[in-house]
Amino acid sequence: MTAPASKDSFGSRSTLRVGDESYEVFRLDSVAGSERLPYSLKILLENLLRTEDGKNITADQISALAGWDPKAEPSTEIQFTPGRVIMQDFTGVPCVVDLATMREAVTELGGDPDKVNPLAPAELVIDHSVIIDVFGSSDAFERNVEFEYERNKERYQFLRWGQNAFDEFKVVPPGTGIVHQVNIEYLARSVMARNGQAYPDTCVGTDSHTTMVNGLGVLGWGVGGIEAEAAMLGQPVSMLIPRVVGFKLSGDLQPGVTATDVVLTITEMLREHGVVGKFVEFYGESVGAVPLANRATIGNMSPEFGSTAAIFPIDEETLRYLTLTGRPQEQLDLVEAYAKEQGLWHDPAREPVYSEYLELDLSTVVPSIAGPKRPQDRVALSAARPSFRQSLRDYVTHDEQVPHTNLDEVDEESFPASDAPSLSFGTEDRSPARSAAAGSNGRPSKPVTVNSSERGQFELDHGAVVIASITSCTNTSNPSVMLGAALLARNAVEKGLESKPWVKTSMAPGSQVVTDYYERAGLWPYLEKLGFHLVGYGCTTCIGNSGPLSQEISEAIADNDLAAVSVLSGNRNFEGRINPDVKMNYLASPPLVIAYALAGTMDFDFDNQPLGTDRDGQPVYLADIWPTPAEIQRTIDSSITKDMFTQDYADVFDGGQRWKSLPTPTGKTFEWDADSTYVRKPPYFDGMRLEPAPVTDISGARVLAKLGDSVTTDHISPAGAIKLDSPAGQYLAAQGIERKDFNSYGSRRGNHEVMIRGTFANIRLRNLLLDDVQGGYTRDFTQPGGPQSFIFDAAQNYAQQDIPLVVLGGKEYGSGSSRDWAAKGTRLLGVRAVIAESFERIHRSNLIGMGVIPLQFPSGESADSLGIDGTETFDISGITALNDGSTPETVRVTATRQDGSTVRFDADVRIDTPGEADYYRNGGILQYVLRNMLQS
Known part of the structure; x- marks a missing residue:
């Protein structure tokens, strides 16, 4: 081409x-x-x-x-116009499903199906489907991969078909690595050479953490799957010229401070500053001293602080990393020559003009964690214990207190440290501290004795760390923290320390290179001694694929409503995301993940409490086993080589015998299996005509959900395990699928029937139409009195009566991952408009891409301030102005209460560009692209 x-x-x-x-x-x-x-x-x-x-x-x-x-x-x-598109399988499968469906639609409308073909290189890495079913054993990886193939055979066959049917589309098979780590270690070009041209590598991806590649000087960010499909088909991404925040780095890190600590500090700073919709660009004297892996870690967290991108310029460190990771010499020469010729080479003495400025002296960064439910909620490690105790108040009920104590009136001084044993098992005290939740000094307490056939007897309480997972490309791409964790494990084992028996430990690196350097450094045995066996090369705990806890621990938590904790080295810790049994989730560096596995509880003071005793009976503190920066660097220098990268990525698209032995359909169009519960033809193009119908106003709409602030796409989009008694579970059971084979929502993203039923079904979603109810429920106003109902069931009833729906939201509606199903599910449930106080960038765009109009309450107003409780009937007028080729700044919203009184206000129309207006007029971005194809 x-x-x-x-x-x-x-x-x-x-x-x-x-x-x-x-x-x-x-x-x-x-x-x-x-x-x-x-x-x-x-x-x-x-x-x-x-x-x-x-x-x-x-x-x-x-x-x-x-x-x-x-x-x-x-x-x-x-x-x-992005140079390429990068995808993972959760979001990539629906993209390929849509492309396959578009081929059929083109054929039915008299066009050539070959027109539906990627025009830009598209690469999909299968990394989101491995689940940690097996852990803590040497065969965990092999067994988890076997389960993965068994569960996902239909999806993988479909992707193999796509790899053969579409040009410029490559698939990295399962068990290879995490998409963003594979991207920086192999796929990214920094400067592209294609069709005789040289130009900067740019990309969009179907995962919000696509920004990890910003660390390599590559401009890219996450978009919805529907936008990615359009980009693959040659459509440019419509955007406004952004504001750019200059973030100056100075100083040097103190010993013991990790890249994770830096990124949590930057996340906190930028969230507080406000960078949604902006570019962040790092500059200054210390940029050159920031290792590429640290830059990638920072770039990865861009969605957590809300920016579109968080980029570092190309410099000598970029070339050093490209050399280490095995890029050919001609590529290295091109990157250097092009960047210098075009003025894209970093000059630390030059300070560009920026819209806004921030600065961080790296010497001020301290060891940190973030939690219990948001990445931006950084907590200094030294304050982790009192912070946990403060947060615990939100997760326990008041009847758990000792007599004469009001939890709401207890201050931090009422939470003294105690030397009494806490989480013990058997008759031997294995725990260094009494749990915050288990004292007789004013703390909520619910100690539960657990008898495990495998682990003996132990006591669980609020704050017990039941998951400690080294996971996510955010940190597993970074040798300094990964080898730091392994050295800490070695030191702990040599001191005689062990992980607590109630902790589910796991190691899920982002590429096979991590295994190589662990083996060369001789550190794997120490990690395994603490239970951190290899469970898979993929995105696991961070996306909710943590797998089940052991039955006795799960039952103890559920039966006693314990506030259990996960600690993970990932980038996301939203409520309900990590594991359905876990209420409180904390992000931490890989070394600290191991430290918390040793401690076994969040109620722990690492400065003053020992993790245990050595073989001589002497107390062992975290400081005693923490490796020095010099030791970490020596290990990096002696254990990581260029050959590791070239060998591991030499056959990256091969996949081995498991992958190649999958029966693969052929042909330009896909033969849909009517019995498949994984891949089904979606209804987006049903009844589509060459010319779009005029857009209409909205009349007589009902509220499907009234939601508060910071509702994320995790709350909206189906994710995690599928419960038997949920609408999706009921659907699968009706199809003859056994509970053990339900798999996860992410793995079934190619089946719209499952995904519609899981939209707005997050177990932590709080629909304010109901009092003190969590989960996917609403009030069904098609029934007398508006009884409580599953959101899906109510939506079906509304659809039968041709009643359109709206969703009411608060601030930062739709923050989080770039999940296309958060928008697709919203539209397929019958929602015509979302009215919120503010939107996160990607989800707002995705709503438009699915034909849902995003509206914003007047500045300073909200549903509550306007006296709207969600029981009203809504009429929205002025949308039809879009038929004239213009976009109205506001539309008129009238909410009619049950007594006939009304609330009227002018809502801001958040269709921000003419391109978005075209998408909305066509009923969505895919319909727009398809019509343009046929017209051309």
Whole structure:
């Protein structure tokens, strides 16, 4: 495929010679003002120069970007054409399902199915389907992979079909690694060479943590699956020229401080500052001293602080990492030559102009964790114990207190440390501290004795760490924290320490390279001695694939409503995400994950309490086993080689015998299996015509859910385990699927019937239409009195009576992962509009992409301030103005109460660009793309 010719209005087309190769390039210095732009905007400018077609991408857009006003609020639309698309299987399977469905729709409308084909390289890494069923044993990895293939055979066959049916589409099979770690270690180019051109590597991904690649100087971010599909099909991503926040790094890290501590500090700072919809760019004297792995860790957490991207520029450290990870010399030469020629090479002495400025002196960072339910809620490790005790108040009931104590009136001084034993098992005291929840000094207490056939007898209480998982590419891509954890494990074992018997321990690296350097360093045996056996190469605990707890522990927690805890080295710790038995979740560095496995409880003071005693009976503190920075660096230098990367990635698309032996369908269109409960043809294009029907106002709508602040896509989109008594569980049971084979929502994302039933079904969702009820419930106003009902069942009843639906939300509605099903499920339930106080970027865009209009309450107003309780009937007028080719700034909302009184207000229309308006007029982005294909 040849590259489309640019109109080149600015005469920027030129040639760059690197070694024996010559490349067409588009010079940034041909545009006046480009030299002052931040690094990230220079990449966007090159993108516009190279793709200028005079229609979607115009000279005016180029001039507007070159003339960027750093202080202006975003208002100018540009069209960004990403160089490639990266996907994981949870979000990638529905993308391929949609592409397969589009091929059928094109055929039915008289078009050529081959037109539905990726025009940009698309790479999918199967990493989200492994579940930690087996742990703590040497065969855990093999057994978990076997279970994975058994559960996901239909999905994997479908993806193999897609790999053969579509051009420019590659699949990395299961058991290889996590998408973002594979991206930085192998797939990312930093500078792309394609069709005779050289240009910056850019990408969009169907996972919000696509931003991890920002650490390599690659501009990319997460989008919804529907946007990714459009990008694969050649559609540019519509966006406003963003504000760019300059984040200056200075100083050096103190001994004992990890990259995880840095990123939790940055997350807290940027969330507090406010960077939603903005680019964050790191600069300053200390950038060059930040290892690439640390940069990737920081980039990975961009969704947690809310920015679109969090990028580091290309420099010597970038080249060092590309060399280490086995990129060929000609690629290294191209990256260096191109970056220097285009002014994209980092100059620490130059301070670009930014919209806003922040600075972090790295020497001020202290060891930290974050929790119990949000990544931005950083807690200094030294304050972890009192913070946990304070947070515990939100997770226990008042009847758990000792007599004459009011928990709400207890201050921190009422929570003294106690030297009494806490979580003991058998007759031997194995725990260093009394649980915060189990004292007789004013703390809520619910000690429960557990008898385990495998682990003996022990006592559980609030705060027990029941999951300690080294997981997620956020940290498993970083040798400093991974080898730091392994060295800490060695030191702990040599002191005679053990993980507590109630802790489910696991190690799930993001690539096979981690295994290689653990083996070369001789550290695997120590990790395994503490129970941190390899369970899989994939995204596990961080996305809810933690697997079940042992039955006796799960029952003890459920029967006694214990506030159990997970500690993981991931990036997400939202409520209800990690494990249905666990209420409180904390993010921590890999070494601290092991430390908490040794402690066994969150009610622990690492500075003053010993983790246990050594073989001589002497107390052992965390400081006694924490490895020094020099020791970690020596281990890195002696155990990690370039050969590890080249060998592990030499056959990255091969997949081995399991993958290759899967029966694979053939043909340009997919033969749908009517009995499949994993992959089904979705209804998006049913009855679609060549011309879109006019958009209409909304009349007589009912509220499906009234939700509060910080409702995430985890609350909305189906995720985690499927419960037997849920609508999705009932559906699967009706199809003859046994409970043990339900798998997870993520694994069944290719079946819209399951996913609709799981939308808004998170066990921690609080629908304010109901009092003190959690889960996927609402009031069904098609029934007298509006009784409590499953959200899916109520939506079905509304649909039968042709009643449209709306959702009411608070601040930051839809924050979290770029989950297309949060929007798809919303639309398929019959929701026409979401009215919220504010939206997170990706979900707002995805709603439009599915034909749902996002509306915002007037500034300073909310449903509560307007006196709206969700029992009203809603009429929304003014939407039809979109039929005239314009987008109204506001629409009129009228909420009619049951007594006939009304509340009226003008809601802001959050269709922010003309491109988004086109998507909405067409009923969604896929319909828009399909019609454009047929018309061309």
